[in-house]
Amino acid sequence: MSNDNHNSWNDLLELSKIGDGEGQRQLFEKLAVTLRPILQCRLRGWAHEDQDDILQETLITVGQKLPQIESNPHKYSMIILRNKIGDALRARKRRIQVSIDSLTDPDSTSLKSAIEQALSQSSHEEEVLSGLDNRRQIDSIKEGIKRLSSFCQTFFLGILEDLDPQELWELFKSSEPGLQRNTYRKRIFDCRRKLKETLLECEGQ
Known part of the structure; x- marks a missing residue:
């Protein structure tokens, strides 16, 4: 200057x-x-x-x-x-970071669309998602998200809030300034994998 x-x-x-x-x-x-x-x-x-x-x-x-x-x-x-x-x-x-129980209209397609987005890089997602059209299974997914880590819960709730990838990155970066992009991407991959496993468990019940 x-x-x-x-x-x-x-x-x-x-x-x-x-x-x-x-x-x-x-x-x-x-x-x-x-x-x-x-x-x-x-x-x-x-x-x-x-x-x-x-x-x-x-x-x-x-x-x-x-x-x-x-x-x-x-x-x-x-x-x-x-x-x-x-x-x-x-x-x-x-x-x-609100309780998933407080989400309105849990039978709407918004939750299913959010899960589809979260699993967009997973294989066999159409097969996994094929049975998510009734209340019991939607509730199972909500319970499954509750069992995930705080990071994963925040990630999926952010998707439900229609936050874009940059906004989600800024949210996590603000609470963990030392977070690196590669570490962040790996955590997101793990969250998707864990949620997919939950969906598969629901399908098997």
């Missing part, structure tokens, strides 16, 4: 601190332009309205903490944005 740009940020900060309206307007417009691409990258696939809400919350927090910022308001704002994104991801994860 050039010294001129660095000074520009600090000049706008000082103007904002003394209540200069034009300085505040320029500062927050510049912050919005800087923060939005970060937000769009981290929350890819989220509704624009949700992204805008997080951006506005970030800017409001920056405004409240303005007297405490000594320099580089853009860097300070990035820290706040990172915290807001983390809060949003954790909130969404808590929302999808």
Whole structure:
């Protein structure tokens, strides 16, 4: 970053601190332009309205903490944005970690479609899924998911919530920052395998 740009940020900060309206307007417009691409990258696939809400919350927090910022308001704002994104991801994860018993309309095709998606890389899935059209078997699948690990439960509930792969990755990454992509993919493969085994057990009963 050039010294001129660095000074520009600090000049706008000082103007904002003394209540200069034009300085505040320029500062927050510049912050919005800087923060939005970060937000769009981290929350890819989220509704624009949700992204805008997080951006506005970030800017409001920056405004409240303005007297405490000594320099580089853009860097300070990035820290706040990172915290807001983390809060949003954790909130969404808590929302999808609901009891499977609370899912509405368990006989609908949504659960079956979600399971089909989860097993999309498994062999013989059509044979396995051929008998999932009655309440008893659907309930067995729900019970089977309950017996899986917390990771697998979150994965399948995320699918039921129509989260896309990037959103699921962000959810797990937020709760386990050191998680690597290869490890994540292996866990997903294991979850699919374990659920398939559960389906086969249901078929054999």
